[in-house]
Every structure is written in structure tokens, then in C-alpha cells.
Amino acid sequence: MARIISSFRPDLVVNTGDISFDGADLEEDLAFARGCHSDLDVPLRAIPGNHDVGDNPGQLDVPMPITEQRLLRYRSHFGDDYWLHDVGLWLLIGLNVQLFGSGMAAEEEQWAFLSSAASQAHGRPIALFVHKPLFHMDPDEADVNHRYVPPDHRRRLMDMLGASVRLVASGHVHQHRRHRVGNVDHCWAPSTAFVLPDSRQPRLGTKHVGYIDYTFGEIG
């Protein structure tokens, strides 16, 4: 990936997590993952996944929930876990959805950040970067599934951002899928590392490794 990025030289690289294999537990995994990005000669933004900071607590049986210690460790290697990137025609917003349901102070701080970020759109489209997809097929589905953002937090998120959101770009699933609901493209990035066999994970999109190349221009 570093060689591909070096040859294409995009304006920005966004890693939508999981950046590390077991960084939630092992600091050396986070350090190794950060080192893999150290040669990139373009701007980088990252958001953490469950393998980097732990998972949403209270969602099914979560063996490794997000904690203050895990979050601070992640931030010490990768910086802000949620961010705003203004590219002129579009507003790019990265969120740490692993915080949802945690009850941590950072969760409320992120909601306040999001409210302020959304107010800066001034009618411009928003591209939202999150680790987990918001849902499987339908924004109103109520199933609690660790593959997606918890339903009540998804609803609050979509209500807060309103119609400005035109793209939701996610990671997590190790499969690529593009699914349009209303005016919003929900694009699952494939993993750069590996796919899972059908015996371990149902086939929901296409299973291959790769990356997504976005261009943020005028909406026709």
C-alpha cells in the first residue's frame, strides 16, 4: 500500500481501521501499525476500529470493550480519533464510532464536536468516515449486530447530520460493498490485508483486498 500511495500521491489517505491486529491489547501492535504509515509522504487521517481501541460495550458479548486506557494509548500513536477535514467543496468528517455506548467523557465530547462540525457545512455535502457500516440494508433496522453501528446511536448520528451526508465510508467488514439509500452512498472499503472465508463470515459484498479511490467534486 505504501508503494501504491507513493506512486498515486493522493491529497489525503484515510485509514478507517482496524489499523492494527491487536492494538487494543498490545501497545507494540499499535506502534508497529503506526510504523507501517511512517514512510507515507502524503497527509494521513485515521479512525480507530475495535482491534485498535476495543469494541462498543453493552453490545452483545464484548470480550474487549473500549476503555480510557485503550483510547489514550491509541491517541498517543495516531492522534485525534475524530476529526474534520475541510476540502472546499466537501466536508470530510471522521468519527470514532467505537465510543458509542461507552459512557466515557470522550463520547459526549465527540457528540459536541459533531454538532459543531455539522454546522460548518453551510449546505456543502458531507462525507462521513466511520469504522463500522451504519447498517446492513436499511437505516431503520433495529438488530443489534457487532458488524454495524448500534441502532440508537446510528439514529442520533443521522438526525444530527441530516441531508448533508452524501457518503458514508467504512471499514471493518473485510468486504467491499456499495449500497445507495436515498441520496447517500454507503461504501464499504475492502481490507488492505486479508479476507475471511465464507465458513467464518457470510458473503455480504465482494471478498477481495484493496482500497477505495475517492474524488470529491461537484455533485451533478
Ligand SMILES: [Fe+2]
Ligand atoms: Fe473492525
